[in-house]
Amino acid sequence: MAQRLRLTVNGSAREDEVEPRLLLVHYLRERCGLTGTHVGCDTSQCGACTVLCDGQPVKSCSMLAVQAEGMAITTIEGLAPSDALHPLQTAFWEEHGLQCGFCTPGFIMAASALLAENPDPTDEEIGRGLEGNLCRCTGYVNIRRAVHRAARAMREGAGAPTPMGG
């Protein structure tokens, strides 16, 4: 029995008919075509599916689409304008904070929520903020560096997205 869903995704208002059991992550990937949000574990350990719901990081594999009624969802595709990079994206690139890149969107979204609350986190605070995200490639060394780098850039006023290729 389909149910009406109204929400905002990356700044655009949407209205859809969805099955009540449809997971938010599948709604975003298959109905909205936003495939940057990944499913890595189905059980909310890995964090690859992290998106922002009204600014709060949420694991979209463990939330129903209908639970997002009325919310503003931000996915990795909506973090910066399409021709620009968020400072976190730039920092992950510059610090080699990704290898296969599958976990990366979730890390960046979780880190964006962390930096919104804490603009100058310590190593320990980054670890706590990102404890819900797993990476198998990087050993986390460069992810930690990337978050520090982005935090520094944002504190120094480079909070605005920079053009791609910068």
Next chain:
Amino acid sequence: MAVSQLIGSRVQRREDPRLITGHGRFIEDRLPVGVLHLAVVRSPHPHARVVGIDTSAAAAAPGVRAVLTAKDFHAQLAGAMPVTPSFAPEKKYVPDRFPIASDEVCFQGEPVAVVVADDRYLAADAAELVAVEYDPLPAVVDPESAVLPGSERAHSDGPDNIGWDMTFDGGDIEAAFAKAEVRVTERIWQQRLAPTPMEPRGVLADYSPYDEKLTIWLGSQNPHFIRLFISGAMGIPESRVRVVAEDVGGGFGSKISPYPEDYLVPAASRILGRPVRWIETRTESVMTTYHGRGQVFTAEAAALKDGTLLGLRLTQIVDLGAYHGTFGAFQACACLMAGGVYRWEAVQGRTIGVLTNKVPTDPYRGAGRPEGTHLCERMVDRVAQEIGMDPAELRRKNFAREFPFANNFGLQYDSGNYDGTLDRAMELVDYAGWRQRQAEARKQGRLIGIGLSTWVEICGFGPSQATAAATGGIALVEAAQIRFLPSGSVAAFVGTHAQGQGHDTSFAQIVADTLGVPMEKVELRHGDTAEGPSFGYGTYGSRSLAVGGMALHKASLVVRDKAQRLAGHLLEVSPDDLTFEQGTFAVKGDPSAHKTIEEVALAAYGGNLPAGMEHGLEAVSYFDPPNFVWPFGAHICVVEVDRETGAVQVEKYVAVDDCGNVINPMIVEGQLHGGIVQGMSQALFEEVSYDQESGQLLTGTMTDYLVPTMNEIPSLTMDRTVTPSPTNALGVKGIGEAGTIASSAAVINAISDALGPLGIHHVDMPASPDRLWKLIQEAES
């Protein structure tokens, strides 16, 4: 040769813009119109007879297009899934494996039926409705007892459980042991590991009945081998099967061999005439994606009291699981590498592959080399401890120092400087200082330990003479193609395929430097069997750079040579009278007379070619390396073990590695970071466990299977030395597996060193708080 601009530079990865913005192309991202969704019905039992399957309720469920069982697939798929000779060519019992079980299931998770439906939710619903009646059989769980005569059998019609039983003799082991003044023995457990790439597996297949062509998209480390296997099983000419792997979200060895779904999904597409896809859940991944390790070793080392190593004798029991992995016997190379970086009079390794009722084991990051290194480094420490010698000093006393160095099995280590990496690691960690702090801490009852791992690995598979026999025919060389397009850009194809290693970047650095063009003009293509040379050999065994990078280099040189001949014609001089610098051919002594390679490329498609020269500027090259390559290094780990809780705190981790010349140091460091953490994670956290009685998997999700978070990982101190490889023109060696090969031994040696004062000399993996706490309690009571 042009002054190198790019090789050796920290070039930012060109893969990253798509990946950091959510525009990667992973398997689940491809959702063609009209695709059907396949769910697999799996055995809940590790071993059972299948009495009957009732598909009627599932077939009648909403949205279901088909429910298929073994009898449907027998009409589609011929033969058994492949098993290669690998390092254990003399197999004994090799049970035939069909992608889906008929009468008997032999591991938990083995497919018994598939449901194909309009969407994934409906497929999952209907899979629950397939009623399978099982008659459970005793499960063979423990590999050591499975070897014994009279054991229950993993296959009810098997003669026994012995997959192979081979002994590698490296010298006169009896003579070496006869001289022994000191002997130490140890039993070393290598737990089963789930490779756990963050992207689970997935297969999308589209069979077109009209032109009898099949396209398969999947996450794979070697799409060409998958094409070979699937085309054979489905009876479709290899030329009409296209296999595409786009972005692959990690592999670590688990995406090399073919899986049941790689056959079942294309066959379902052919049955239904529609595209069909299957995406693995994480529970399916932990249960059915081939495991790594799963070995138990018994080892004995002989030495003189002055620390001279004499002999090493080991037996490796490999828990094969229910079937031989396609490359499962690769793990027997632990025997051939068990001597490590040391001069031994003799090494003897017996390897026994044992069938059990579990998912097969197959190569996982390092595949035999981590196990061999762990064993060697543990035994060397045990000898040092037995004779009261510092483990660094004992290592130095026995290092190989003349290269090429032939190990006991005749393998030729191409280059090395083991003292160099150990010296630097000891300096970086402050070895003397930590020994002093350790002594002081011991007086206070604190348990600090320092562990070394001086490692070497065999990688860069490999020379055709050695590898053709190992795969059963196809030599693991590598192919590349360079195409200089008329407007001066370059398409470079290579038969390897990255899963995060950054080949788009580092391989483009090689091509751009060799051809003297800006990197922006070079596009690297890989992962699609419809493009490039006729075969590609894949990415595993740290081979991509040393074999694939070399193939690109070689093809680039062929193209450059032709360009030089054409430039000579255009400039009306002999090609020998030209220099080539920064992409420009110039007449010696008259540099104003010149042509850029891009101008020459355009001319290659024009009307002014020398007599006998064909049009175009492109080349295919195969690189067959004369030897493997042999990276090495020294890792030192310092830990403190909490006496009350058994918790391990890694205080310091230093890694000094040498992989010869480096193309992109940023990528090399990243490979080492991840590799070190995977080995450390085996040492401390990860284990696939099964109930020893029932054979039921106990670690079926990421809640139970402990992949570390950022909080568990210490900071790493890294450095490297550069000892170029003489095996290839670039002087490079592999680095993808090195960290994992080195690190478990460093961590466990440190923990064993910490617990030494309690009389504990060996700790098995994972060294979890609960395991250590029990050991400490036993030792203190």
